[in-house]
Amino acid sequence: MKIYLAGPDVFLPDAVEVGRRKAAICAAHGLTGLYPLDNAIDLTVPDASRQIFCGNEAMMEAADAIIANLTPFRGAGADPGTVYELGYMAGRGKFCLAYSNDGAxxxxxxxxxxxxxxxxxxxxxxxxxxxxxxxxPDNLMMIHALELHGCPLVTPATMPVDIWHDLAAFEACVRMAAARLIAT
Amino acid sequence: MKIYLAGPDVFLPDAVEVGRRKAAICAAHGLTGLYPLDNAIDLTVPDASRQIFCGNEAMMEAADAIIANLTPFRGAGADPGTVYELGYMAGRGKFCLAYSNDGAxxxxxxxxxxxxxxxxxxxxxxxxxxxxxxxxPDNLMMIHALELHGCPLVTPATMPVDIWHDLAAFEACVRMAAARLIAT
Known part of the structure; x- marks a missing residue:
C-alpha cells in the first residue's frame, strides 16, 4: 500500500533526509511512502515548477492514501500547497490522514x-x-475532511521541541494507515 | 451551469452582501453561483462546523466548476480552507478557476x-x-492545478485599493467559465 507523504517538509534544509526517515517509518509498518523529492526534477529548466506539479500529481494518483503534515507554516494555518494535496486526495476518494505538531x-x-x-x-x-x-486546530474544511474521509487529525499531547523533525505524530498516522489499509 | 464560489469572502463583515454581488455577476453571465453562506446553518449547535463542512461539500458536488478567491489571507499565501476546496474540486474532475487581487x-x-x-x-x-x-504568485500546486485543470490564475494588472471588495478579477473568471461551460 502506497502513502503520499505531503508537507512543507520539502522546504526544510534537510528535506531529503526527513523524507528518508518518513519512508523508513512507513516501511517498518509494511507501507510504501512516496515523497515528492523522490521525483528527479532538473530545477534549472524553465518549466521546473510545472514538472514538480505533474510529478506530485502522478504520485498522488499512484497512492492509496495521504499523510499530510498540517503543522502551521509561516503563519497560524497549514501550508496551502499541502492543503491543496489533501483536498485533491479527498476528491479522488483516497484515504486521508494528517497530523499537526501544534495542537493549539x-x-x-x-x-x-x-x-x-x-x-x-x-x-x-x-x-x-x-x-x-x-x-x-485549523480551518474546518481540513479538520472535518479528515474525520469524514479518513482519520481525525493527529496532534501531540504537548508540542515537541522541534516541530519540524519530531515524527511521533506522523508515526501515529502511519500506524492508523497500516491498520486500515493492510486489513482491507 | 453551477459555480461554487470559494474564498475567504465568508469571513468579511459584509460576507452575505459580497456573496449576493458574486451571484449576481454569475447570473448576468448565465451561470448560477453557489455561495457557502447560502446554506442555513444554526451556529449555536455543537456540530455547527461539521454541518458547514457537509453543506460546502454538497454544494461542491452539485457544482460544475469552482471560482476560488486566492487573494493572500493572513499572510503571504492563500486561505487554506479555500485551497482545500480547490484541491477537492480538481480531484473531482470539476473545472477549476481562481483569481487573486495581489498578483505579486x-x-x-x-x-x-x-x-x-x-x-x-x-x-x-x-x-x-x-x-x-x-x-x-503562490505555491506551485495551486498555480499549475489551475493551468492544467481549468484556467490560469487571474490577477489584476494593478492591485485594487480594496482587495476584498473589487470583483473585476472575479468577473473575468466568470466570463471564462461562461465561455467554457455554456459552449460545451
Whole structure:
C-alpha cells in the first residue's frame, strides 16, 4: 500500500533526509511512502515548477492514501500547497490522514501573533475578518475532511521541541494507515 | 451551469452582501453561483462546523466548476480552507478557476513581511525554510492545478485599493467559465 507523504517538509534544509526517515517509518509498518523529492526534477529548466506539479500529481494518483503534515507554516494555518494535496486526495476518494505538531486551537494560536478581539459577537482579526472560533486546530474544511474521509487529525499531547523533525505524530498516522489499509 | 464560489469572502463583515454581488455577476453571465453562506446553518449547535463542512461539500458536488478567491489571507499565501476546496474540486474532475487581487510574486510578497535571504543557492525565510522561487504568485500546486485543470490564475494588472471588495478579477473568471461551460 502506497502513502503520499505531503508537507512543507520539502522546504526544510534537510528535506531529503526527513523524507528518508518518513519512508523508513512507513516501511517498518509494511507501507510504501512516496515523497515528492523522490521525483528527479532538473530545477534549472524553465518549466521546473510545472514538472514538480505533474510529478506530485502522478504520485498522488499512484497512492492509496495521504499523510499530510498540517503543522502551521509561516503563519497560524497549514501550508496551502499541502492543503491543496489533501483536498485533491479527498476528491479522488483516497484515504486521508494528517497530523499537526501544534495542537493549539486556531484562534488561540492566531492571537499569539496578532490582535484578535470580539466584535458584534464575532471574533475578528485586525483587518476585521472573522476568525474561525469552533475550538478546532485549523480551518474546518481540513479538520472535518479528515474525520469524514479518513482519520481525525493527529496532534501531540504537548508540542515537541522541534516541530519540524519530531515524527511521533506522523508515526501515529502511519500506524492508523497500516491498520486500515493492510486489513482491507 | 453551477459555480461554487470559494474564498475567504465568508469571513468579511459584509460576507452575505459580497456573496449576493458574486451571484449576481454569475447570473448576468448565465451561470448560477453557489455561495457557502447560502446554506442555513444554526451556529449555536455543537456540530455547527461539521454541518458547514457537509453543506460546502454538497454544494461542491452539485457544482460544475469552482471560482476560488486566492487573494493572500493572513499572510503571504492563500486561505487554506479555500485551497482545500480547490484541491477537492480538481480531484473531482470539476473545472477549476481562481483569481487573486495581489498578483505579486510570492517571494517578493513574503519579503515585505519577513527577512528573506539567499543561502547556499536557496531563498530562505528566518526559520531556514526554503521560499519557493519560481516567479509564481503562490505555491506551485495551486498555480499549475489551475493551468492544467481549468484556467490560469487571474490577477489584476494593478492591485485594487480594496482587495476584498473589487470583483473585476472575479468577473473575468466568470466570463471564462461562461465561455467554457455554456459552449460545451
Amino acid at each position: 486551537v486556531y484562534a488561540d494560536r492566531l492571537s499569539r501573533s496578532m490582535d484578535v478581539r470580539s466584535e458584534d459577537g464575532r471574533l475578528v482579526d485586525p483587518q476585521g475578518l472573522t476568525v474561525e472560533d469552533f475550538g478546532l | 510574486v510570492y517571494a517578493d510578497r513574503l519579503s515585505r513581511s519577513m527577512d528573506v535571504r539567499s543561502e547556499d543557492g536557496r531563498l530562505v525565510d528566518p526559520q531556514g525554510l526554503t521560499v519557493e522561487d519560481f516567479g509564481l
